[in-house]
Amino acid sequence: MYAFEYFAPKNLQEATKAFNSFNDSKWLAGGMTLIPSMKLRMNAPSALIDLSSIEQLKGISIKNNILSIGAMTIHADVANSLDVINSLPALASLASGIGDPQVRNRGTIGGSIANNDPAADYPSAILGLKSKIITSKKEIDAGNFFNGFFSTSLDTDELIVKINFQIPESAIYLKFANPVSRYAIVGIFLSKYHDEVRVAVTGAASCVFRVNELEEGLFHDFCSSVVDKTDYGITNLNDDIHANSEYRRYLIKVMIKKAISILQKK
Amino acid sequence: MVFDIKGKFNSKLISSIGKPLERKEDERLLRGEGLFSDDFNLEGQYYVTFVRSPYPHAKIKNIDKSDAEKSPGVIAIFTGEDCLADNLHPIPHSPVPSTKYDLKLTDPEGKDIFIGPQLLLPVDKVRHVGEAVVMVIAKTNFEAQDAAEKVYVDYHELDWTADINSSLKEDSPKVWDEIKDNICVDTIFGNPEKVDKVFNSSKYLFSKEFHIGRVTGVPLEPRSALASYDSTSKRYLLYAGSNGAVRHKFQISKTLNIDPGSLRIICHDVGGNFGTKNRVYVEFPLVLWASKKTDNPIKYTATRSESFLSDVQGRDLLTKVELSMDEDYKFTAFRASNVSNVGARVISLSPLGKGIALVTGPYDIPLASARARAVFTNTVPTNAYRSSGRPEVTFAMERLIEIAAKSLGIDPIKLRRINLINKDDMPYRNALGVTYDSGKYEDNMNKALALSDLDNLSIRKEDASQRGKFLGFGFSNYVESSVGNPKESVELRVDADGFISLIVGTQPTGQGHETSFAQVAADLLGLAPEEIKVVFSDTDIVKKGGGSHSGRSMRHAGTVICLAAEDLIDRGKKLCSLLFDQNYQSISFAREGSFTWSDKKISWFELAEAIEGVELSGDLHTGLNIERENEMHEPVFPNGCAACEVEIDKETFVPKLTKYIAIDDVGRAINPLIVDGQTHGSIATGVGQALFETFYLDKASGQPLTGSLMDYGIPRADQLPSFVTELNEVLSPTNPLGIKSAGEGATTPALAAVINAVVNALEEFDIEHIDMPATSFNIWRSVNNKNKESKS
């Protein structure tokens, strides 16, 4: 680890001020990604702005069919929240499958999304649901948030405040976990709204993505045979020691079909 | 000289031996009171970071340390040239197994093997990614790391070779210019001509090539070393965990060119070894040398990343096996050609040598030949890894038997039964001249089968199929060997305070010696295990000893404890005779730990008190303190089998081990609870390689791709079923307690049993073999290739 400064501001103004007083600051949430990368000397921020004392960034609420989750909410809280379990059980189940108990009690939804690890679980929920990212500067529609490999449309000094999810009629998250890291090799988030079906895939490519051709087909006929019939031409899938692109393509199909059949039974 | 001490043990003595006592050491360890290497710190210690090679193979053209030397907190920076200037020697690894029963490996000309000298820091070139090149010492760990980044090593990259086949090729890049190619060992055993003849006229002949891949030990505690030098006493002190500090002491002193008496090594608790801590690492002598040079204590602790990059690794054997049978399916001859990937230097040939001796396994095969080769590659050296060399050859034999049975259309269990060595033929000399001491191989198999419920296998398969799973059953027999360093020593010291110290040369790395050694001594001396205090881990107290490897510790320590106890009892009688003016003959030793004559009785501790202050002369001058050494070459052959079931998801092809049965003959189990714990870990080690673990190198760059626990798949509790384990204790006639060994046996058949189950589960795809690790990706790929094949 390299030397760095540390601040723990109490509100957003203080946070932004502290952030901008160094030329290479970083927000610190649960530190589950950032701290290990600093220990490996792959990341060398001059200052860490710890968001854990900012109350405004925490908490879960529901209003007008919108589930709102503060950026600093830890995975364990999302997994155990009755509001989430009752309104959007797929999201609670997603959160309960992240890492291990230690990670779930430190890692945050904001940190996960800002980091945009191609194998992380939450990004699929952001894209697989109608959602909005509320930041310290603006509102970003889910579709405009993820920009590719570990990249988002956040400005460097911009921070995520909360995420608003529009509650669907039904939804499911299925993860084919890497047997070693337990991150997603393929993760499928499938949701049904009255006017739309969404299918988002994480783990399989350099960035989470939606399968638009399939969504269209499934909206008209919600049935797994549609998956075989649709030419949804996914290319550029990841190739690594744990799964090559062909196996990932195969798994996407298997997992989407499984997701459909489970939702059908509900 | 070798003691002949067979059959001397009187089974009437047994009281704590054989009892599943809880481990004495557990309370201390569970309370966090363990003392591991990194727990030691010395006032004002400096820290070391090593600059390591980023390349598999490169010339070192220049090392510029001027920037780094200016970095804050830096004390000193040393390179290979500095080591040479101070006349430091290469580490004197002794890679060739040393007992007279080990098969003798030689170089291709039949001469001594070129091992590739391991200088403490290289001066010519780097030979694997992660090799230490420059030593940076600073006041804090962070300052050392900062400075290390400012050391500029100018490398000239060279072509490299990492796998066995490419290293064997004539035009392969050469790891060492000192020899003509990469082949450092080439020895033929057995009778190749006769085997050829039998092969030519045999009814059936089967052959197959297997690669048993590279794995690494991943001990919970990374290696660590803390050194200091005292200029007044001119003595060195090293805190470093290993499997035996005594051997380390001698090897390190040779490297440093110092008198072994001037080096003290302290090694308390060791957080896992599996072979990774058996050998001296360059960091150990380097911190000692540097602490003298800087006149300050120096500490080094490897990070997990360094552990992955530079811990010695395991397995990596390419083996081609051929087996002939007659019309009754009786095995008639066997041939193996084994090539071991030793890495950049030969640190241990134990995996190759031990494997070769056991290529015919537990089967009665009249004729065999085996070619043993070892090749250098640009990879981390390999060493004995839990059950060194035996799982590899067991895998080849047990996979070949399955393949043969399938092609013959007969039950593989039946094929094994026809050919297993009969218990009445024990001791059995195998076709390569190795004599198995004892064992009831068919009984092992029967025990496992009785627990396997094969009658209902087809029902279970059907049921699994309904649940969307392919279910497979797998089986493997094994025989392994426990040899290891032939010498062991012990000291028994009766203390008037009420305990007997048992100072022993070997070193536990998690095997529970404090408990099981105490059980043996307690029974022999008529005491309770609590009254025996096992002492190890400080070379100023422990002067000799072989270390824990090759399943040798319980057997060697048990034997030398028997001898020492006899001496101690004799000494006690003599002291009674002297002190109480009795005839030696009239004194007897009673089992409850006291000496008696006429109506008198005196305990060990009363006697110790009685001799306090008494001037003892001649043979008796050490009082109730006995040192004993023993040298025992004869190996023992633990054996057993494993049966398991695997379910593979029909859609995703994810395999899950659902049932695992292990039958092991460890000889006498001194503490069955400890043995059982060892068996569990041992199974996990084997299953790990079968299903999850491989140390992958990138084919294009030679860079490790599994440098962290995010990519290297060690098995986890939720991936393993509850194990069914049973012992089949057949006492070994080679040592007084009848011990064979535990802790490595159960690893030995696990690779084969699991892969046999995986292949069996995939029956309908007619797949002959699946490479390890059998991940869902590998299984899917095999099935997919098969489907493509059958379509075209």
Ligand SMILES: Cc1cc2nc3c(=O)[nH]c(=O)nc-3n(C[C@H](O)[C@H](O)[C@H](O)COP(=O)(O)OP(=O)(O)OC[C@H]3O[C@@H](n4cnc5c(N)ncnc54)[C@H](O)[C@@H]3O)c2cc1C
């Ligand atoms: C062992 C282990 C296993 C894991 N397994 C999984 C898994 O299975 N699935 C999965 O999805 N994830 C997994 N994770 C990741 C983990 O769940 C965290 O979500 C992730 O590490 C990031 O969250 P964090 O709160 O720790 O963020 P940090 O590490 O603190 O920050 C991550 C990045 O986000 C930035 N950041 C943080 N908060 C904000 C904000 N509010 N606004 C803007 N930028 C911000 C930081 O500056 C930093 O760049 C695992 C992690 C570990 C260590």
